[in-house]
Amino acid sequence: MTYSFVVEPLAVQDFDSEDELIERCKEWNLLSGTATRVKTYLYKRQGLTLTCEIVGYVDNQTVVIQFENKQQHCIHPAYLKEMQTAGFGQRASAAADAKAEDAPETPEETISEEAAPEEQQDQAAPVEDTASGEILSAPENIVSVKNESENQTPEIPQKKAAGSKKKTAVQLPEDKLAVTAVIKEFTTVPNHFSDNDDEVIIYEAVSVEGHDLAIEEVWSSHSATLKKLELSVGDKVSFEAKIVAKKLTQHPVKYKINNPSKMKKIDPDS
Incomplete structure (x- = not known):
């Protein structure tokens, strides 16, 4: 057409x-x-x-x-x-x-x-x-x-x-935030500038220390650094990152975490 x-x-x-x-x-x-x-x-x-x-x-x-x-x-x-x-x-x-x-x-x-x-x-x-x-x-x-x-x-x-x-x-702070979340899903999204799709992680049960933000889910790139942590669906993690309003392609996730650092697994009961 x-x-x-x-x-x-x-x-x-x-x-x-x-x-x-x-x-x-x-x-x-x-x-x-x-x-x-x-x-x-x-x-x-x-x-x-x-x-x-x-x-x-x-x-x-x-x-x-x-x-x-x-x-x-x-x-x-x-x-x-x-x-x-x-x-x-x-x-x-x-x-x-x-x-x-x-x-x-x-x-x-x-x-x-x-x-x-x-x-x-x-x-x-x-x-x-x-x-x-x-x-x-x-x-x-x-x-x-x-x-x-x-x-x-x-x-x-x-x-x-x-x-x-x-x-x-949702008023997003400009500074880096201390965040805890749970790994919900590993998925991919199209990349028009590459033959391979981009790997991403979707997080749920998001909690930001010192802030009451109406954010249920966020996403980030599944970088080589994060792959070293061998994360799995259901893992509870903590990290520091800046949260920005950027929708994930083909998914109803409106917010992205940029450059997460100090990420580690934590006890899900804590």
Whole structure:
């Protein structure tokens, strides 16, 4: 399957290494400042949600993403970041509904809609392949339209408020923390830059000394250092690490421990 909306790059500048890709994504605010690995992204358009990965760039304002069917597409990094938010599709839908309600129907418009269906579709959703200025202004316009429609549908702001409260429920400390947890699972996740999948550990029953954090599970890389401990499922361990908000690919684990140190097994009854 091919996508007709793609804007294929005429020339792609490749990244010299995964480290360069990570640094570029940090500059574009597509990765956090503490990120150590690349990730896949979601591309949303007219009801479609497609997974994609960044494979290059045209210039500092245009990144090149690649879909699973190997088609490449140009997009502004700020707009790609906006697509990662949970409410992106809802805001686009609200904008389309508001425009449909506010626009008076005339014979001239009816003829225009029949003659140019593609233009009608462009009004229903933001166009990511326009000039960079239009891309950057699109999210603000959508939010403005959404605010006007909230008076008619009070359920929308209530749900939005609940979602915002959930996002701010966990305030992660900046420093290293003393943590105890139980090994829940050993698994692997895809690595698009390697022939082998990455080995990871998922921990449960997480407890952070001196902090009451609503974190049930965390994950970390199963590094060569950790392999020396010969950990098993069910082992209770203690360690020091910084906890960051980074979801594990293909798993519902939202937080990662970075550079765990002083890890050791402890008595599960302690």
